[in-house]
Amino acid sequence: MTDVITSAAEAAAADAADPLAEHRAKFALRAGLVYLDGNSLGAMPVDAPALIDDAARRQWGQDLIESWNANGWWDAPVRIGDRIGRLIGAKAGQVICGDSTSIQLFQALSGALRLNPDRRVLLTDGGNFPTDQYIADSVGRLLGVEVRRISPADAVTALGSGSRSGIGEIAAVSFSAVDYRTGELWDVEAITAAAHAHGAAVVWDLAHAAGALPVHLDDLDAGAGADFAVGCSYKYLNGGPGAPAWLYINARHQATADLPLTGWQGHAEPFALHQHYAPAEGIARGRIGTPPLLSMLALDAALDIFDAADLEQVRAKSLALTDLVLRYAADHLADLGVVAATPAEHHRRGSQVALRLPRAYEAAQALIEAGVVGDFRAPDILRLGFAPLYLTHAQVWGAMETLETILRTGAHLDPRFAIRAAVT
Numbered sequence: 001m002t003d004v005i006t007s008a009a010e011a012a013a014a015d016a017a018d019p020l021a022e023h024r025a026k027f028a029l030r031a032g033l034v035y036l037d038g039n040s041l042g043a044m045p046v047d048a049p050a051l052i053d054d055a056a057r058r059q060w061g062q063d064l065i066e067s068w069n070a071n072g073w074w075d076a077p078v079r080i081g082d083r084i085g086r087l088i089g090a091k092a093g094q095v096i097c098g099d100s101t102s103i104q105l106f107q108a109l110s111g112a113l114r115l116n117p118d119r120r121v122l123l124t125d126g127g128n129f130p131t132d133q134y135i136a137d138s139v140g141r142l143l144g145v146e147v148r149r150i151s152p153a154d155a156v157t158a159l160g161s162g163s164r165s166g167i168g169e170i171a172a173v174s175f176s177a178v179d180y181r182t183g184e185l186w187d188v189e190a191i192t193a194a195a196h197a198h199g200a201a202v203v204w205d206l207a208h209a210a211g212a213l214p215v216h217l218d219d220l221d222a223g224a225g226a227d228f229a230v231g232c233s234y235k236y237l238n239g240g241p242g243a244p245a246w247l248y249i250n251a252r253h254q255a256t257a258d259l260p261l262t263g264w265q266g267h268a269e270p271f272a273l274h275q276h277y278a279p280a281e282g283i284a285r286g287r288i289g290t291p292p293l294l295s296m297l298a299l300d301a302a303l304d305i306f307d308a309a310d311l312e313q314v315r316a317k318s319l320a321l322t323d324l325v326l327r328y329a330a331d332h333l334a335d336l337g338v339v340a341a342t343p344a345e346h347h348r349r350g351s352q353v354a355l356r357l358p359r360a361y362e363a364a365q366a367l368i369e370a371g372v373v374g375d376f377r378a379p380d381i382l383r384l385g386f387a388p389l390y391l392t393h394a395q396v397w398g399a400m401e402t403l404e405t406i407l408r409t410g411a412h413l414d415p416r417f418a419i420r421a422a423v424t
């Protein structure tokens, strides 16, 4: 393991040697801002406005309906899906781009459960992001399946004991690879293998993993691959507010996957306008209705940056930045009541650090006023996300010094920082 950064000088030295430094200029970030919220909304690629402008003025404004053919609108969900697929270890033809993560979760969970119609249990994480839980409950009600909650930490044992005792009742397993609150990275490989050994399909939510760390969906479980996966593109993928989500369907399921949202664009012959649905071949059956093209086309700007970046280097820098934060918190903030909720081990950490502290909401607001943007997650977490393509080590060191100053001086206790905004 490389040495953990413990001073401003070491942070500056790490920046001087940073192989990803060239990418920072490809993002539009206002001077003086330290943006630690790329795990909620990633920074804007400098090239994005030109792509949006072209999509609006030329493609929509001038070419109008011809754009479906002439400007590649019809193929965009598959083309951009393949570009995202490269970042999550999916060979071409397995990722479709469109709609929101919530909708894609509905598709994936229903599709996964329908692979195992004789089993009546969906296993999910009681600590998962709310939309994952709400959609799981709704799908459970629709399909008459019991939704059982378990920590991903206990999943391998639970799935193993189930198969040994011959229960084999779990139809599908659905977890996020990285816990949105604590930043814990679960054992995606072991859980996938255990689910398959149990005969269950697995659905991964990669919202906090795609673009932040290497994921190898096709390689999981000795090459069998995950069954389904979903994710958004507005966090670490930097696709912009409301950027469309995506759905991965492993090639081996594509001929049989019975997806619930049978929109016309997923039909085998969408322009034959048949009365009854017949799914398209391949990943095209994951299409639903008309996709949000203006935002989808903006994604190309961010994906161009990823094409030129090495995800292993992204991961190495992410770990260096989160190591720095965890060490700083332990060395300088413990006496202020700050406790890390994020695991220290690299293999258990995503690209964020969650710090538990008294008056965390107020601390997050005071930090924002000081130019350091992170966010608050109830009840007591200051959540700091690290997007290695546009952050420097020096910025992160400075952010921790700013946090220490705020907490030591009690600057965050000013009543104006306690006023809750609609979005925290």
Ligand SMILES: Cc1ncc(COP(=O)(O)O)c(C=O)c1O
Pocket (backbone or CB within 6 Å): 100, 101, 102, 103, 129, 131, 132, 176, 180, 205, 207, 208, 232, 245
């Ligand atoms: C794990 C996870 N899934 C899904 C979502 C959001 O879903 P949607 O894109 O439908 O808003 C989030 C948002 O932060 C998330 O953290």
